[in-house]
Amino acid sequence: MYSFEPSEEQKMLIDAINRYAVNDLRRKAHDADEEYGYPKEVLEKGWELGVLQASIPEAYGGFGEHSVLTGVLAAEEMAYGDFAATLAVLTPGLFALPILACGTEEQKQTYLPPIAEGEWLPYTAACIEPSFDFDLLEMRTTAQQQNGGYLLRGEKIYVPFAADAEQMIVYANLEGKTQGFIVHKDTPGLTVGDRQKTLGINALPIYKVTLQDVFVPAEQRLGGPQGHDPTPIFDSMHLAMAAMAIGVSRAAFEYSRDYAKEREVFGVKVAQKQAIAFMLAEMATEIEAIRLLTWEAAWMVDNHKENASKQAYLAHIGAMDMAMMVTDRAVQILGGHGYIREHPVELWMRNGRGFAMLTGLGMI
Amino acid sequence: MIEFEMPKPIAQQSYVLQTVAENMMRPVSRYFDEHEHEIPWDYINFMHMAMRATGAGSLAPPAEKKKEGEEEERKEKRPPIGYQMLAFMLEMLSWGDVGIYLCTPGGGLGAAAVEAAGTPEQKQKFLARFRDEKPVFAAMAMTEPHCGSDTSAIRTTAVLDKNTNEWVLNGEKIFVTAGQKSLEESNGFVVVWATIDPSAGRAGMRSFVVEAGTPGVKVTKLEHKMGIRASDTASIVLQDARVPFENILGSPEIQPDTSKGFKGAMATFDATRPLVAATGVGVARATLELVKELLAKQGIEIRYGLPRSKLTNIEREIIDMEVMLRSAWLLVIKAVWMADNRKPNPLEASMAKLRAGDVVTKITQRALELMGPIGYSRDYLLEKWFRDAKITDIYEGTGQINRLVVARNILGYSGRELR
Numbered sequence: 176m177y178s179f180e181p182s183e184e185q186k187m188l189i190d191a192i193n194r195y196a197v198n199d200l201r202r203k204a205h206d207a208d209e210e211y212g213y214p215k216e217v218l219e220k221g222w223e224l225g226v227l228q229a230s231i232p233e234a235y236g237g238f239g240e241h242s243v244l245t246g247v248l249a250a251e252e253m254a255y256g257d258f259a260a261t262l263a264v265l266t267p268g269l270f271a272l273p274i275l276a277c278g279t280e281e282q283k284q285t286y287l288p289p290i291a292e293g294e295w296l297p298y299t300a301a302c303i304e305p306s307f308d309f310d311l312l313e314m315r316t317t318a319q320q321q322n323g324g325y326l327l328r329g330e331k332i333y334v335p336f337a338a339d340a341e342q343m344i345v346y347a348n349l350e351g352k353t354q355g356f357i358v359h360k361d362t363p364g365l366t367v368g369d370r371q372k373t374l375g376i377n378a379l380p381i382y383k384v385t386l387q388d389v390f391v392p393a394e395q396r397l398g399g400p401q402g403h404d405p406t407p408i409f410d411s412m413h414l415a416m417a418a419m420a421i422g423v424s425r426a427a428f429e430y431s432r433d434y435a436k437e438r439e440v441f442g443v444k445v446a447q448k449q450a451i452a453f454m455l456a457e458m459a460t461e462i463e464a465i466r467l468l469t470w471e472a473a474w475m476v477d478n479h480k481e482n483a484s485k486q487a488y489l490a491h492i493g494a495m496d497m498a499m500m501v502t503d504r505a506v507q508i509l510g511g512h513g514y515i516r517e518h519p520v521e522l523w524m525r526n527g528r529g530f531a532m533l534t535g536l537g538m539i
Numbered sequence: 540m541i542e543f544e545m546p547k548p549i550a551q552q553s554y555v556l557q558t559v560a561e562n563m564m565r566p567v568s569r570y571f572d573e574h575e576h577e578i579p580w581d582y583i584n585f586m587h588m589a590m591r592a593t594g595a596g597s598l599a600p601p602a603e604k605k606k607e608g609e610e611e612e613r614k615e616k617r618p619p620i621g622y623q624m625l626a627f628m629l630e631m632l633s634w635g636d637v638g639i640y641l642c643t644p645g646g647g648l649g650a651a652a653v654e655a656a657g658t659p660e661q662k663q664k665f666l667a668r669f670r671d672e673k674p675v676f677a678a679m680a681m682t683e684p685h686c687g688s689d690t691s692a693i694r695t696t697a698v699l700d701k702n703t704n705e706w707v708l709n710g711e712k713i714f715v716t717a718g719q720k721s722l723e724e725s726n727g728f729v730v731v732w733a734t735i736d737p738s739a740g741r742a743g744m745r746s747f748v749v750e751a752g753t754p755g756v757k758v759t760k761l762e763h764k765m766g767i768r769a770s771d772t773a774s775i776v777l778q779d780a781r782v783p784f785e786n787i788l789g790s791p792e793i794q795p796d797t798s799k800g801f802k803g804a805m806a807t808f809d810a811t812r813p814l815v816a817a818t819g820v821g822v823a824r825a826t827l828e829l830v831k832e833l834l835a836k837q838g839i840e841i842r843y844g845l846p847r848s849k850l851t852n853i854e855r856e857i858i859d860m861e862v863m864l865r866s867a868w869l870l871v872i873k874a875v876w877m878a879d880n881r882k883p884n885p886l887e888a889s890m891a892k893l894r895a896g897d898v899v900t901k902i903t904q905r906a907l908e909l910m911g912p913i914g915y916s917r918d919y920l921l922e923k924w925f926r927d928a929k930i931t932d933i934y935e936g937t938g939q940i941n942r943l944v945v946a947r948n949i950l951g952y953s954g955r956e957l958r
Contacts, residue, residue, distance in 0.1 A: 176620075177872055177876050179877075180541065185541075312845065447958075449957070452943075452957055456893070459890070464870050468865055492847070534846075
């Protein structure tokens with residue numbers, strides 16, 4: 176059957192996240208962007224909504240089952256509040272979800288309970304690299320076999336909370352295949368560099384991480400010495416970006432729509448001009464189209480359908496264009512006011528560009 | 540629960556219809572494109588026979604009512620999927636050939652209007668004929684030479700002759716899809732939109748069932764078109780055409796300050812727009828599939844999962860097309876799913892239509908560019924699909940009208956507030 180109606184449980188989760196997004200994130204997003212970070216309480220409040228905890232089974236300290244579709248709904252709703260905050264709240268998932276999906280039983284037993292049962296803690300992952308053609312499938316950071324383990328070499332950027340994280344997953348190219356490695360922060364050869372500044376996600380602390388012959392024992396390879404299929408990780412990364420792009424775009428659409436209904440021009444509201452009304456109609460249509468594409472991909476991943484990975488990739492591709500189009504138009508609809516930082520649309524436009532190149536910064 | 544599992548009856552139907560598309564439509568696609576106004580009777584007769592046997596795609600009421608208990612039980616078990624079935628059917632047949640699909644007997648828009656606005660007696664009287672031995676067609680006549688999208692400006696009049704209790708219709712209708720087949724090639728009918736009080740504006744708008752053989756009704760012209768050439772697009776003149784009183788759909792009374800009649804017509808669009816979108820999606824899918832096939836023959840396979848900066852231009856184009864096509868199709872499915880579940884869907888119906896209109900024109904246009912001289916050649920159907928696809932953005936409400944509908948919905952504006 177086809178159905179486009181979230182379950183009762185999902186609706187309750189969406190409602191709870193919506194209140195947080197509107198009351199906490201939206202109100203603080205501007206200052207957090209200017210001041211380069213959220214107060215810890217805000218992240219903890221977001222953590223208490225239990226999005227990640229509900230993805231982890233009871234056996235590992237959580238209280239649910241992992242559903243990418245539920246993750247997509249949750250990520251859209253939180254990003255409707257603020258993109259950077261959503262990435263920050265969900266950062267521990269960058270560490271926990273790959274272990275849940277690909278880890279050995281021992282890795283799950285060791286790492287998941289302290290995350291699922293505890294407060295928000297900066298567990299993280301190092302994925303993105305400093306090259307224009309950064310590619311999940313072909314990383315420049317390498318892993319080489321070395322008696323009883325692997326040597327990691329390379330440079331990672333945009334690693335959230337790296338300065339505070341005790342553990343992180345580092346993705347590296349092992350004989351042509353992307354593999355994850357669980358690395359303790361104090362491992363010799365691993366250096367956390369300066370905090371990085373970017374176009375948009377100022378409120379998320381991100382760092383450069385350098386790996387100079389970092390030795391990782393074989394049992395710390397994700398999935399153990401045999402390694403793992405990285406596909407579920409990539410799917411989750413693509414769909415996290417797609418879902419958050421939808422949330423940010425929806426925020427930008429609604430804000431510019433409401434503004435256009437207030438703003439007077441030539442004796443009418445500016446929304447009564449077809450030039451503006453048609454822009455809004457196209458924005459709404461685009462968002463809905465890409466949302467359905469993302470939902471379908473998430474449903475396919477959850478149900479292990481053939482071509483699920485391709486569909487997740489397509490949803491991400493569609494979402495990055497949609498987000499840029501919608502957020503750009505939101506600024507345009509506000510005109511000069513859109514360019515002023517008092518209105519949130521310029522921040523959303525800066526965020527909007529990020530969905531194309533921040534793959535790996537979010538997982539659901 | 541959000542779900543994307545194709546229901547079994549739809550999967551079975553698609554399997555059968557693909558065979559029809561491949562064997563009865565594709566082989567004659569080019570012939571009927573080049574022989575405009577010839578009627579594809581082989582396809583029509585086959586479809587009529589098949590639809591009579593299975594009841595698929597038909598809006599005709601069931602011949603005999605099922606026992607009450609049985610029907611209720613069936614309804615409880617499964618949510619309704621009638622419109623979804625129809626959308627998938629139209630998509631697949633249009634994937635075969637949208638021009639030929641438009642010749643499918645069974646009533647089309649005319650029957651849809653009777654189904655949407657008719658009384659049970661009217662449905663019985665007008666729709667039963669689609670189960671006859673011979674194929675029957677029906678059409679909807681709204682557009683006039685001076686007005687297209689602005690349907691409230693219709694000038695065709697219907698005046699009640701109290702002596703004979705008949706409506707007398709006068710006016711000219713154009714762009715009537717299947718008008719000729721409905722009036723001259725079968726025992727069909729045309730649903731004609733007219734005003735019963737020109738001073739009442741939209742409140743005076745009504746539709747009338749005008750049956751084949753009605754004196755004073757004449758097909759005066761068949762258009763020569765860019766695409767969908769197998770489908771007849773007729774001009775119809777009504778000159779003192781008399782129809783029985785009971786052929787009016789909706790109330791014969793004019794209630795001041797209501798535009799119920801007009802709204803009835805517009806409500807029909809909520810059902811038909813996603814279906815028209817589905818036909819466009821079928822054409823675009825045919826195009827995209829052929830392009831990928833031709834590329835594969837030259838050794839070009841599309842790689843997925845890479846950053847855009849690593850993709851070739853051809854890969855980027857194809858991937859963008861896949862995003863456009865699939866997302867448009869999902870909008871269609873959502874809109875018809877809402878119709879099946881009796882959720883009001885004017886917003887979603889127009890979104891599906893405008894998105895489909897946009898993407899199917901873009902996909903067919905870009906596909907031709909990608910295929911270069913091959914795309915332009917009549918050796919392949921690509922250039923035909925380019926012409927066929929364009930109508931998607933025009934009929935059943937242009938892309939611009941649908942933007943207006945979407946905009947009014949999202950802004951909460953009336954037609955007066957957003958003109």
